[in-house]
Amino acid sequence: MKKIAILGSTGSIGTQTLDIVQHSPEMFQVEAISAGYNGELVIEQAKQFRPKLVSVATKALAEEVAGQIPSGIKVLYGEEGLLEVAASTDAELLVSALVGSQGLKPTLAAIEAGKDIGLANKETLVSAGHIVTEAVARKGVALLPIDSEHSAIFQCLNGEKRSQIAQITITASGGSFRDRTREQLVGVTVADALKHPNWSMGAKITIDSATMVNKGLEVMEAHWLFGLSYEDIKVILHPESVIHSYIEFVDHSVIAQLGNPDMRVPIQYALTYPDRYPTPTSRLDLAAIGKLHFREMDYIRFPCLRMAFESGQQGGITPTVYNAANEVAVARFLKGDISFLQIENIIEAALNEHEPHANPTIEFIHEQDQWARAFAASIRF
């Protein structure tokens, strides 16, 4: 039985992780879970999965939750609660599925505590890739990708030598506004932006898919996960999200990983790696699908992807700034405070304003993350 902990148990990845556990209860034991503000759901999860530890965002909610779940389950809150869920229990593996760079500190704490990581929270690697990968190597833990594209590449790499990769190609669905011109993006609504064509995900990543920031974060995530230079990472538009990504090797042989768009497949693979077991998902029927489509990526239509490549290539503190500015810009868009196209204006302004800095310490990363957030929040149009 594998003992796991989940950061973000009430989110899209968190609930799908618990769905996997529910499907194979003999395989997993949930030691600890963390939620933010969804008290009702975390109470239900605590009753069903009986973890030893639950954490929520605030003290008031912790008190409310403690009164409604079986006695004996410890309830914590805030950053201390996240750190305890990540690092303090007997869990062997942490599913890191908070949204945003708030996942960085608890994910690092879990690594330092010797736990394997199932990584959904890509912002952690974007914001502090060199710190996270150094800690992973020093502690000898496994960093197992949950993000569908990175799970695909990881699966394609089984038994292959990384030195024999010519390039990897990450597929992008194009998000909710794939077929609109830039002119047609003026005045789009939050509700429209939240309609992803293929995946049901949290609000922040769904907006990131529409701006193509998600693909930008994934390019930087792939750089750190697979040790690839940015010249060897390509992005292609693939509207169906059936090919999750592929690798071309030096002999021009190409290996791809395919499947219906369902995150429970990569989540379970991270939980059970290197073994595979049945999942409660549907089988891929290529004959029924008939055709798959591909298009060259248009970096003028999607400037956030261009800025992501530039930020990754600049390295140092720049990806931290790109990510933090985007997090604030997306929150402002979701609140109705700015328009869709102003998300990219905010990222660009933060990148222009920041001072590049190579090899930042974790303290400087946290400081610059805060600087970029304050800057992105201060911009008026």
Ligand SMILES: NC(=O)C1=CN([C@@H]2O[C@H](COP(=O)(O)OP(=O)(O)OC[C@H]3O[C@@H](n4cnc5c(N)ncnc54)[C@H](OP(=O)(O)O)[C@@H]3O)[C@@H](O)[C@H]2O)C=CC1
């Ligand atoms: N969803 C998907 O299919 C995919 C997601 N990812 C990545 O996985 C991560 C999670 O995404 P997703 O599951 O969609 O996001 P969701 O928004 O659905 O879930 C986020 C989780 O984080 C919790 N949370 C948010 N704010 C706080 C806070 N201040 N304190 C404590 N907990 C908090 C939420 O709690 P609550 O709801 O209780 O407030 C929720 O459990 C992201 O980094 C995303 O990019 C990667 C690939 C696919």
Ligand SMILES: CC(=O)[C@@H](O)[C@H](O)COP(=O)(O)O
């Ligand atoms: C499911 C998953 O991994 C998401 O990150 C997905 O990739 C979003 O889709 P697009 O960013 O390709 O629209």
Ligand SMILES: [Mn+2]
């Ligand atoms: Mn993805």
